[in-house]
Amino acid sequence: MDLSETAEESMLREQAREFLRARYPIQRVASIADGAGFDRHAWQEVAALGWAGISAPEDAGGAGLGFVEECVLGEELGRALFPGPFLTTVVLTLPALTGAPDLVKEVVAGETVATLAWLGPSGEPGATRFPIGAGLAQDRPGLYGSAWFVPDLALADLAVVAAEGPAGPGLWAVRLDQDTISRQDLPTVDTTRRLGALFLEGALGRALAQGSDAERLLEHLRDRALAFLAAEAVGVASRALEMAVEHARTREQFGRPIGAFQAVSQSLADAYAEIESARSLVRWAAASVAARAPESARAAAAAKALASEAAVRTCERSIQVHGGIGFTWEHPLHRYYKRAQWIQAFLGWPAELRARIAASLLDGPGDENERV
Amino acid sequence: MDLRDSPDEAAFRARLREWLAANAPAHWDQPGAERLEGAERLAFLREWSARLYAAGFVGLTWPSEYGGYDAPLSHHLIFLEEMGRSGAPEHVTPIGLGMAGPTILSHGTEAQKARYLRPILTGEEIWCQGFSEPEAGSDLASLRTRAELDGDHYVVTGQKVWSSFTHEADFCILLARSDPAAPRHSGLTYLIVPMRAPGVEVRPLRQITGDAEFNEIFLDGVRVPVENVIGRPGEGWNVAITTLMYERANLAVMLTVRLEIALSRLVDLARTTRRRGRRAADDPLVRDRIAELWTVLQALRFTNYRALSTLMSTGMPGPEGSIVKLVWADANQRLTKLALEIEGPSAMLSGGEHAVQDGLWQRLQLRSRGNSIEGGTSEILRQIVAERILALPRSR
Ligand SMILES: Cc1cc2nc3c(=O)[nH]c(=O)nc-3n(C[C@H](O)[C@H](O)[C@H](O)COP(=O)(O)OP(=O)(O)OC[C@H]3O[C@@H](n4cnc5c(N)ncnc54)[C@H](O)[C@@H]3O)c2cc1C
Numbered sequence: 106m107d108l109s110e111t112a113e114e115s116m117l118r119e120q121a122r123e124f125l126r127a128r129y130p131i132q133r134v135a136s137i138a139d140g141a142g143f144d145r146h147a148w149q150e151v152a153a154l155g156w157a158g159i160s161a162p163e164d165a166g167g168a169g170l171g172f173v174e175e176c177v178l179g180e181e182l183g184r185a186l187f188p189g190p191f192l193t194t195v196v197l198t199l200p201a202l203t204g205a206p207d208l209v210k211e212v213v214a215g216e217t218v219a220t221l222a223w224l225g226p227s228g229e230p231g232a233t234r235f236p237i238g239a240g241l242a243q244d245r246p247g248l249y250g251s252a253w254f255v256p257d258l259a260l261a262d263l264a265v266v267a268a269e270g271p272a273g274p275g276l277w278a279v280r281l282d283q284d285t286i287s288r289q290d291l292p293t294v295d296t297t298r299r300l301g302a303l304f305l306e307g308a309l310g311r312a313l314a315q316g317s318d319a320e321r322l323l324e325h326l327r328d329r330a331l332a333f334l335a336a337e338a339v340g341v342a343s344r345a346l347e348m349a350v351e352h353a354r355t356r357e358q359f360g361r362p363i364g365a366f367q368a369v370s371q372s373l374a375d376a377y378a379e380i381e382s383a384r385s386l387v388r389w390a391a392a393s394v395a396a397r398a399p400e401s402a403r404a405a406a407a408a409k410a411l412a413s414e415a416a417v418r419t420c421e422r423s424i425q426v427h428g429g430i431g432f433t434w435e436h437p438l439h440r441y442y443k444r445a446q447w448i449q450a451f452l453g454w455p456a457e458l459r460a461r462i463a464a465s466l467l468d469g470p471g472d473e474n475e476r477v
Numbered sequence: 478m479d480l481r482d483s484p485d486e487a488a489f490r491a492r493l494r495e496w497l498a499a500n501a502p503a504h505w506d507q508p509g510a511e512r513l514e515g516a517e518r519l520a521f522l523r524e525w526s527a528r529l530y531a532a533g534f535v536g537l538t539w540p541s542e543y544g545g546y547d548a549p550l551s552h553h554l555i556f557l558e559e560m561g562r563s564g565a566p567e568h569v570t571p572i573g574l575g576m577a578g579p580t581i582l583s584h585g586t587e588a589q590k591a592r593y594l595r596p597i598l599t600g601e602e603i604w605c606q607g608f609s610e611p612e613a614g615s616d617l618a619s620l621r622t623r624a625e626l627d628g629d630h631y632v633v634t635g636q637k638v639w640s641s642f643t644h645e646a647d648f649c650i651l652l653a654r655s656d657p658a659a660p661r662h663s664g665l666t667y668l669i670v671p672m673r674a675p676g677v678e679v680r681p682l683r684q685i686t687g688d689a690e691f692n693e694i695f696l697d698g699v700r701v702p703v704e705n706v707i708g709r710p711g712e713g714w715n716v717a718i719t720t721l722m723y724e725r726a727n728l729a730v731m732l733t734v735r736l737e738i739a740l741s742r743l744v745d746l747a748r749t750t751r752r753r754g755r756r757a758a759d760d761p762l763v764r765d766r767i768a769e770l771w772t773v774l775q776a777l778r779f780t781n782y783r784a785l786s787t788l789m790s791t792g793m794p795g796p797e798g799s800i801v802k803l804v805w806a807d808a809n810q811r812l813t814k815l816a817l818e819i820e821g822p823s824a825m826l827s828g829g830e831h832a833v834q835d836g837l838w839q840r841l842q843l844r845s846r847g848n849s850i851e852g853g854t855s856e857i858l859r860q861i862v863a864e865r866i867l868a869l870p871r872s873r
Contacts, residue, residue: 385779459768
């Protein structure tokens with residue numbers, strides 16, 4: 106058993122932190138967020154670092170690393186509030202394209218931005234809900250229906266669409282430049298990661314997986330996203346805590362730095378404890394999902410539940426410690442807070458994830474000795 | 478990163494499991510099982526500890542020249558996990574094993590190592606800790622018990638309080654003031670006090686559970702030979718810091734394993750208790766809180782593994798380990814209260830045939846209030862995180 110960071114992971118972390126500090130300082134992120142959003146053409150530069158293919162095999166042009174390394178990147182991307190389509194293109198979509206090596210190449214090279222369209226209008230995740238009908242009743246073959254809460258949709262060239270097809274559930278790779286497709290931006294609170302709705306009226310797609318294969322793949326993609334978002338949340342929270350600590354050390358009231366008041370210091374110590382707890386779960390979830398171990402669903406759900414709560418609470422503590430300045434648009438804190446909230450709401454609120462955990466702990470055989 | 482046991486760790490775990498299955502007493506301290514008390518209990522635990530040691534499971538990380546087994550730290554962690562899960566009784570002197578022993582190993586003389594270490598492992602000698610005083614709790618460095626040099630002895634006079642295992646102990650690691658003129662932290666000396674020496678009096682204190690786990694110690698002119706000083710005279714504070722570091726590190730894993738056992742008992746309770754026509758386990762509020770506690774338990778487990786990995790790869794414990802006691806105390810307090818809530822009106826019953834599990838949860842819940850006080854209060858632990866890890870300004 107060894108959970109420590111390998112030399113390779115540390116190098117990747119440093120490289121990421123350096124690049125993001127130089128190219129995505131918070132001022133730039135803020136102007137992207139307050140402007141038109143991430144520039145599609147800026148993705149190429151990121152992909153050139155090898156990040157788009159970080160866990161793709163080397164013969165597909167990838168770096169041949171794994172999901173654990175993706176989560177190391179995830180924490181750094183979260184710290185920087187990186188506004189680009191890493192979550193969608195790499196975490197949520199790439200593993201679904203394995204059967205289409207040409208698409209993998211495009212994505213790894215940074216030529217194609219991709220996303221996953223699998224949620225219904227109520228935002229329910231899960232392998233059993235396929236809101237898009239692969240039109241049997243329609244006069245033209247193709248994909249019909251709509252998908253909601255699709256992240257980075259406005260940037261994407263390609264979507265992996267989950268739909269109920271003639272042979273049960275399936276996944277299709279759909280190019281988004283077809284005239285049978287329309288998109289609508291959904292205004293988001295966190296404008297560093299935007300959402301859209303996708304409308305398909307007989308769009309053509311390439312079949313990627315069918316039946317139980319598709320279900321298993323979607324579960325895997327969900328677990329990847331949960332673990333990765335937990336890593337991002339740890340990054341968001343760590344940065345929000347750093348800002349609070351910096352402020353508490355320098356801001357003086359009543360003749361002392363405010364960090365000398367225990368109401369301030371104890372709150373930040375609790376934030377630290379929550380963040381480190383979340384970081385531990387992220388390591389577990391990352392390793393479990395990477396190994397596709399049986400406990401990966403529970404580990405990923407636990408990590409996202411705890412880490413997103415830690416991130417939201419840490420941002421709230423940090424805003425409080427900053428006082429009035431923390432409540433302004435000008436101060437970057439609200440952007441961290443909004444990302445933390447985005448993470449909390451995407452693919453299941455903490456209580457929804459805990460309900461899944463509870464089912465695994467409390468239901469099933471073994472209650473024959475019930476006491477009245 | 479590798480979550481699995483290495484082949485060597487797996488082999489050790491398997492051997493330990495097999496041994497425990499064959500040797501651990503059944504139903505130890507289980508509700509309903511016969512409970513040993515007093516001298517009988519002590520004799521039983523000593524004998525059990527000696528067998529554990531002879532089988533190669535105590536003193537795993539200690540050097541073989543002092544009776545240890547030279548094993549890597551991970552074996553000790555596996556030992557604590559498997560012991561906890563098997564429900565086997567713990568070693569008879571946790572303070573000896575977890576605090577006095579490691580302190581003697583890092584600061585003791587050759588003679589002290591040769592004299593004291595092996596009988597700790599075998600369970601022949603029991604240790605207690607005399608740090609806290611009526612006027613010195615969180616502010617330990619303000620302690621007043623005096624140690625005056627008189628020839629080749631220190632004469633110790635004062636009072637200690639909240640000292641666990643003391644009524645059974647042979648020795649006490651005791652912190653006393655040897656130089657009242659020196660600044661607070663530099664006038665302290667760390668002593669091994671024989672508990673049978675003349676002038677030592679122990680009075681049990683009854684806790685909110687009704688049990689008497691801890692005691693007052695009155696010291697009146699107790700003569701302690703100078704060779705019983707651990708570290709140098711006047712440098713007792715640094716030695717005490719070592720003790721407290723080991724206390725928290727050892728506790729971290731033990732407490733996590735105990736929480737794991739408590740949680741599985743809680744799950745059983747929720748599944749077998751019917752309330753208003755359904756299982757307590759079907760109440761969405763109960764379900765949410767159990768899942769949340771389970772999540773915190775996993776976080777503690779993997780924080781321990783992270784801390785251990787850092788220690789094994791760098792030789793230094795990482796800062797993350799310092800949160801375990803804090804997070805655990807809160808989790809254990811919430812867990813035991815949830816159990817009472819699941820019991821419903823039976824929560825009022827302390828024992829007997831109508832009580833749930835003979836009043837087990839009532840005892841555990843009351844005992845849990847000590848968790849945020851013993852071994853450093855939660856406020857003090859938060860302040861340590863704030864000042865030492867986050868580098869916030871001192872609050873005092
Ligand atoms: C079950 C149990 C077993 C124990 N076993 C032992 C033992 O074997 N040996 C031993 O030596 N001791 C033992 N102790 C004692 C324990 O270490 C002390 O109780 C503890 O350090 C607190 O000291 P105190 O009781 O004097 O409380 P105080 O220090 O008086 O604290 C009272 C309250 O004030 C708060 N407080 C104090 N200072 C600060 C500060 N600077 N900032 C914020 N809040 C503060 C504390 O957090 C606490 O809430 C045991 C205690 C318990 C409950």
